Every structure is written in structure tokens, then in C-alpha cells.
Amino acid sequence: MRWSEIQLHDSELVQRSCELYLPQNPNFLSLVCWLLVETFNSDPDFTSMASQLRQLQSKATQASQFVAKHGAAYYKQLLEQNKEFIQEPPTVEKCNLLAKQLFYTRLASIPGRRETFLKEYDYVKQLWNKRHELKVEDVSIGALFGLECFAWFCAGEIIGRGFTFTGYYV
Numbered sequence: 001m002r003w004s005e006i007q008l009h010d011s012e013l014v015q016r017s018c019e020l021y022l023p024q025n026p027n028f029l030s031l032v033c034w035l036l037v038e039t040f041n042s043d044p045d046f047t048s049m050a051s052q053l054r055q056l057q058s059k060a061t062q063a064s065q066f067v068a069k070h071g072a073a074y075y076k077q078l079l080e081q082n083k084e085f086i087q088e089p090p091t092v093e094k095c096n097l098l099a100k101q102l103f104y105t106r107l108a109s110i111p112g113r114r115e116t117f118l119k120e121y122d123y124v125k126q127l128w129n130k131r132h133e134l135k136v137e138d139v140s141i142g143a144l145f146g147l148e149c150f151a152w153f154c155a156g157e158i159i160g161r162g163f164t165f166t167g168y169y170v
Contacts, residue, residue, distance in 0.1 A: 079086070087094050127134070161168050 087098065158165060
């Protein structure tokens with residue numbers, strides 16, 4: 001049977017099985033991989049893909065077993081370590097209050113940020129006025145910092161384009 005020949009009733013059966021299977025079993029991804037492997041095994045064109053799916057299935061099983069074994073303990077430990085940051089009661093009103101507090105706290109910090117910016121700007125002006133006294137070491141550190149900033153910018157652009165070097169997908 002080819003992938004394109006899977007009948008509608010087969011996909012409905014898979015969907016119903018997944019709906020029944022998902023709530024009871026944390027290995028849902030493993031089930032999906034098993035179904036795909038069984039489908040691909042019947043078609044010789046997909047044998048290499050089936051072996052890759054078997055590897056994915058084993059990794060998914062290992063990951064789900066690890067999460068099932070250690071996930072709840074990690075969650076409880078994380079909440080216990082950070083209980084002073086938890087707001088009670090967890091209501092919508094409390095979340096809105098916290099959002100307003102964050103906004104107005106950030107708004108109140110603008111004068112301090114402006115003051116810090118002006119100090120940095122004055123420092124850069126002083127460096128520019130004394131540029132003939134700069135050492136090669138200081139200039140090279142500045143150049144490396146600028147190069148690093150440009151490299152991170154380029155990496156962000158590449159990631160934003162969907163990991164392509166040539167341009168955007170159209």
C-alpha cells in the first residue's frame with residue numbers, strides 16, 4: 001500500500017485511536033511513530049524513512065519515559081524553590097494587577113535609564129575627543145566587539161529567514 005492510497009476510513013481509525021490513546025499514555029509520539037513505520041514498511045520507496053522513524057520512535061520513547069519518571073518531581077522542586085514569587089490567589093484580576101505593576105515600574109525607570117544613557121554618551125564623546133591617545137589594544141577590542149555584534153545580527157537574520165543564506169522564501 002502506498003502512502004497516497006491510505007483510505008479515509010484508515011485515517012479516521014487512526015484519529016479515533018489517537019483520541020482514545022492520548023489521555024491514558026504519555027508515549028503518544030511513540031504511537032504516532034509506530035503507525036508511520038507500519039505504513040512506510042509496506043512501501044519499498046519509504047524503507048529508509050521507516051528506519052529513521054524507528055530511531056525517532058526509540059528516542060521519543062526514552063524522552064517520554066524520562067519525563068514521566070522525573071517531570072513531576074522537577075515541577076514540584078521548581079515550585080518549591082520559587083514559592084516566594086507565586087502570587088495567591090491565581091486569578092485574572094491578580095494577573096492584571098501584576099501586568100500593570102510591571103508596566104508602570106518600567107515606565108518609572110525611564111528617567112534612570114535616560115541618565116545612564118547620557119553618561120555613556122558623554123564617555124563615548126570623551127573617547128572620540130581623545131582618539132589620538134587610544135592604544136591599538138583598545139581599538140582592537142572595540143573592533144572585535146563590533147564584529148561580534150554584526151555576527152549576531154547576521155545570525156538573527158539567517159534564523160529569521162528560515163535558515164537560508166540566500167533570501168526569504170516566497
